[in-house]
Amino acid sequence: MLEQRFFDLELLKKPSLEKLAYFKGITVPHRNLKEVLNELKANILEPADTSIFFVFGVTGIGKSTLIKRLQKILLENLLEDLLSNPGQIGVARVEASSSSQGKFNHLDYYIQVLEALNEVLINYKVDYGISETESDGSKSLVPAVIKNTSTLRRAMEKVFINRKLRVFIVDEAQHLFATAGGHQLLNQMNWIKSIANFTKTIHILVGTYELLNCSTISGQIGRRSQDIHIARYHQLLQEDVIEYSTVIQTLQRHLPLLEEPQLETHCEYLLQYSIGCVGMLKSWLVRALRISLEENATTLTLKHLKKAEFSASRRKQILQEAEAGEKRLQDDESDSPTSLQKQQNTNPKSQSQGVGNRKSKRDLVGGN
Amino acid sequence: MVLDKNNTDELWDLEPPSVPERSHLFHLKPIGMGTANVESLTSYIARLAQAHCITVGRLVCAEIAPSLKEGYVFNPKNSDMSKVYNSIFTKSLNGKCSTAAVIVQVLEKLTQRNDLHFLTMLSWADVISEKYLLHPQKAWCPFCYQEWFEAKQVVYEPLIWALHVVQICPRHHCRLHTQCPHCYKKLPLLPGNYRSGYCSKCQSWLGLFPEPETFKNSQFLSEEELELQLKVLDNVGELLAIAPDILFYPPSNNIKNVISVYINQLTKGDLSEFAKLLGLSPHSLNKWYRGKAIPGLNKLLEICFYLQTPLVDFLMATKVSAASNDIPIQPQTPVKRSTQTFRSNPSLLEEVEKVLLAALEESPPRSLYKVVKDLKNITRSSISRYFPNLCCQISERYAASRKPNHQKIRPVLLSVVNNGEYPPPSVAVIAKRIGIRSKTLYKEFPDLCEKISEQYSCYIKLRQLERIEKIKQEVRQAVLKLHNKGIKPHSRYVSELLSKPGLMRDKNAIAALHEVRCELGYE
Numbered sequence: 033m034l035e036q037r038f039f040d041l042e043l044l045k046k047p048s049l050e051k052l053a054y055f056k057g058i059t060v061p062h063r064n065l066k067e068v069l070n071e072l073k074a075n076i077l078e079p080a081d082t083s084i085f086f087v088f089g090v091t092g093i094g095k096s097t098l099i100k101r102l103q104k105i106l107l108e109n110l111l112e113d114l115l116s117n118p119g120q121i122g123v124a125r126v127e128a129s130s131s132s133q134g135k136f137n138h139l140d141y142y143i144q145v146l147e148a149l150n151e152v153l154i155n156y157k158v159d160y161g162i163s164e165t166e167s168d169g170s171k172s173l174v175p176a177v178i179k180n181t182s183t184l185r186r187a188m189e190k191v192f193i194n195r196k197l198r199v200f201i202v203d204e205a206q207h208l209f210a211t212a213g214g215h216q217l218l219n220q221m222n223w224i225k226s227i228a229n230f231t232k233t234i235h236i237l238v239g240t241y242e243l244l245n246c247s248t249i250s251g252q253i254g255r256r257s258q259d260i261h262i263a264r265y266h267q268l269l270q271e272d273v274i275e276y277s278t279v280i281q282t283l284q285r286h287l288p289l290l291e292e293p294q295l296e297t298h299c300e301y302l303l304q305y306s307i308g309c310v311g312m313l314k315s316w317l318v319r320a321l322r323i324s325l326e327e328n329a330t331t332l333t334l335k336h337l338k339k340a341e342f343s344a345s346r347r348k349q350i351l352q353e354a355e356a357g358e359k360r361l362q363d364d365e366s367d368s369p370t371s372l373q374k375q376q377n378t379n380p381k382s383q384s385q386g387v388g389n390r391k392s393k394r395d396l397v398g399g400n
Numbered sequence: 401m402v403l404d405k406n407n408t409d410e411l412w413d414l415e416p417p418s419v420p421e422r423s424h425l426f427h428l429k430p431i432g433m434g435t436a437n438v439e440s441l442t443s444y445i446a447r448l449a450q451a452h453c454i455t456v457g458r459l460v461c462a463e464i465a466p467s468l469k470e471g472y473v474f475n476p477k478n479s480d481m482s483k484v485y486n487s488i489f490t491k492s493l494n495g496k497c498s499t500a501a502v503i504v505q506v507l508e509k510l511t512q513r514n515d516l517h518f519l520t521m522l523s524w525a526d527v528i529s530e531k532y533l534l535h536p537q538k539a540w541c542p543f544c545y546q547e548w549f550e551a552k553q554v555v556y557e558p559l560i561w562a563l564h565v566v567q568i569c570p571r572h573h574c575r576l577h578t579q580c581p582h583c584y585k586k587l588p589l590l591p592g593n594y595r596s597g598y599c600s601k602c603q604s605w606l607g608l609f610p611e612p613e614t615f616k617n618s619q620f621l622s623e624e625e626l627e628l629q630l631k632v633l634d635n636v637g638e639l640l641a642i643a644p645d646i647l648f649y650p651p652s653n654n655i656k657n658v659i660s661v662y663i664n665q666l667t668k669g670d671l672s673e674f675a676k677l678l679g680l681s682p683h684s685l686n687k688w689y690r691g692k693a694i695p696g697l698n699k700l701l702e703i704c705f706y707l708q709t710p711l712v713d714f715l716m717a718t719k720v721s722a723a724s725n726d727i728p729i730q731p732q733t734p735v736k737r738s739t740q741t742f743r744s745n746p747s748l749l750e751e752v753e754k755v756l757l758a759a760l761e762e763s764p765p766r767s768l769y770k771v772v773k774d775l776k777n778i779t780r781s782s783i784s785r786y787f788p789n790l791c792c793q794i795s796e797r798y799a800a801s802r803k804p805n806h807q808k809i810r811p812v813l814l815s816v817v818n819n820g821e822y823p824p825p826s827v828a829v830i831a832k833r834i835g836i837r838s839k840t841l842y843k844e845f846p847d848l849c850e851k852i853s854e855q856y857s858c859y860i861k862l863r864q865l866e867r868i869e870k871i872k873q874e875v876r877q878a879v880l881k882l883h884n885k886g887i888k889p890h891s892r893y894v895s896e897l898l899s900k901p902g903l904m905r906d907k908n909a910i911a912a913l914h915e916v917r918c919e920l921g922y923e
């Protein structure tokens with residue numbers, strides 16, 4: 033019986049490397065990712081006051097896929113502008129790197145951004161001292177030809193403006209906030225905000241749950257930013273399980289094997305062992321496929337899946353991270369206005385001591 | 401489990417849409433395109449560098465220069481900043497020369513713009529001569545700078561400031577500055593450390609407040625001059641503004657055609673009459689008329705003002721003769737030097753003859769040229785026509801006096817060679833003694849001169865050897881002195897004992913020091 037397959041049957045005759053590459057290239061959209069994407073798209077294309085978006089989720093949830101898809105959609109939207117203005121870049125992304133000292137390094141970041149934007153002569157940037165858009169009345173008479181962070185920052189901002197960059201995506205953005213202490217966190221936030229405001233570029237910071245600290249740190253930033261959470265699929269929720277099995281079905285159809293495997297029967301096993309992350313599921317399947325291809329098996333069986341599954345310790349680690357993040361998110365959400373009000377109500381009471389009234393207890397502390 | 405089978409087929413394509421290659425440098429928009437205040441190319445390059453946060457020199461050397469053809473202007477492989485800037489190439493960038501065309505081409509490729517040649521005079525390359533087209537240095541209006549700075553606008557340099565015929569600022573009607581008010585230096589057009597609005601020599605801000613005092617100081621223009629300049633600005637401004645709109649650049653034979661039309665209309669084909677009418681030199685007019693040359697912008701404006709036709713119409717050869725009815729047909733009185741002729745003033749004849757006769761008796765004799773030069777207002781040709789004999793005698797007498805006297809000079813030279821004067825003099829010294837040029841001496845007495853110079857060079861060499869020997873001796877004594885005292889003869893201590901402190905730098909002294917130190921076992 034020749035059932036209908038979803039890929040070119042010629043592929044079956046090709047070497048296994050090509051088969052693997054084909055399967056790796058398959059990207060299956062799913063509900064949670066689509067929701068996030070639509071929210072981002074709507075917010076960016078109809079600009080509101082929001083200039084910074086925090087997109088976070090556990091590892092393997094599909095953040096990189098989201099970025100790629102978002103870049104494609106935005107580029108398609110901007111295509112007309114891009115064709116008429118050959119200098120515009122429109123959308124760009126950079127992957128923030130974690131520095132060797134563990135502390136975020138601005139200089140490295142600027143250089144990375146400039147490289148991502150194909151800027152010329154990065155090593156030769158100079159500060160012209162004055163800027164036509166800046167409003168400080170001081171005119172420094174000698175041009176400061178010093179290569180420092182402020183020079184590179186100005187260079188980066190000028191590139192943002194001159195390239196008419198609309199959206200700038202920072203992947204692994206949690207590295208931006210790898211600083212010591214809450215005060216510096218605030219500094220980092222203000223820094224990102226001022227860049228976004230000055231250059232009128234929307235910044236999308238994509239990263240792990242560590243980003244959760246950021247948006248609540250000051251009111252000014254809270255107003256200009258928005259949190260977007262990519263949720264994973266839970267095995268306790270019926271609709272999540274249905275969506276997950278749909279994803280599994282789509283994926284199994286594109287497994288370049290002689291026989292289409294029947295993976296949806298193992299849906300619960302797959303959901304549980306991939307911690308509800310489609311990205312993890314995908315890489316798991318890729319490994320399983322490699323094993324089955326090595327064995328020249330006609331299809332993918334439970335045996336292959338078992339062989340390729342993530343180790344228990346690793347699963348535990350990821351699950352812990354995910355649960356911790358989700359818990360923090362829930363706590364944040366439970367800090368609803370009513371609870372805030374309660375706090376505010378309790379505060380005045382503690383400060384009700386009248387000014388100038390002596391504390392009666394002070395009299396006990398006498399020197400005689 | 402219920403599955404929606406139709407929904408599962410959707411896959412995401414992550415391949416981004418194909419976008420044409422982005423420009424290498426920013427796609428920066430020039431200022432004032434299509435207006436009289438259009439930016440100049442040098443100003444654009446400077447702003448481009450500023451937008452990229454790099455110096456102008458770096459931009460030119462690292463981005464523009466390597467794209468030029470090898471061997472063009474300078475060698476791009478050897479892109480030393482000073483080599484780029486010593487070349488003539490920045491001076492004429494806003495003009496119409498081939499360098500400007502090449503640079504525009506390179507910049508258009510790098511920025512993917514197609515309108516950068518309007519920042520130069522390239523559109524009018526075939527109808528305006530390069531002569532007197534541009535100011536040799538940077539010219540600017542300090543009040544414009546200040547105004548832009550205070551209004552937080554972009555500070556730039558309009559192309560119109562760069563034109564030689566433009567002497568005043570189109571907005572403030574003050575004379576354009578060409579000297580920094582702080583260091584009084586003239587400024588180059590596009591130095592490597594250029595910052596718009598700042599002096600490249602002393603880094604001071606060039607803007608000035610338009611106060612009445614500063615304004616007065618910079619305004620030396622009379623009413624008449626101002627009126628003329630305003631006319632110039634109108635015409636040239638239109639030229640710059642219209643450049644992006646014209647479909648084809650005017651070809652060089654436009655000038656030829658227009659001039660011939662006017663000559664036919666105004667003077668019925670008489671070229672010299674037309675030249676007189678306009679106060680032009682008939683020679684150049686003839687060149688333009690035959691299409692052998694094109695006039696400069698200053699001459700074009702003069703012609704247009706006389707013919708009362710806008711410069712653009714004249715260059716584009718449109719609407720010729722429309723206004724020709726109003727043109728005054730009185731010839732302009734050409735300013736001529738007042739020279740006298742014998743025909744008009746016969747009494748001069750005697751006067752001149754007297755002078756010439758007196759010149760014959762003079763000692764030392766003067767040349768005919770010098771004699772005639774003192775007779776002002778009469779040309780040499782007319783004098784030699786009326787007094788051919790006298791002139792001939794004066795010239796001959798002068799030539800004879802200039803000829804070296806062999807009989808007198810030879811014994812002098814011989815005595816130098818044979819007597820062995822010490823120290824032997826050089827040929828130049830002898831020539832000075834006799835009172836003629838040494839070159840003549842060499843020409844007339846080659847063998848004797850050779851001997852003299854040989855003697856002299858021998859003497860020089862001897863003296864040199866003596867000097868070296870003296871240094872050696874001095875060093876040796878100094879070293880021995882130190883050695884006897886028990887001090888290690890280091891060159892520093894040795895040099896303190898020498899007659900001249902700088903002597904130790906001499907290579908012979910160093911060699912001598914090494915020699916003695918070796919002898920004494922220090923090395």
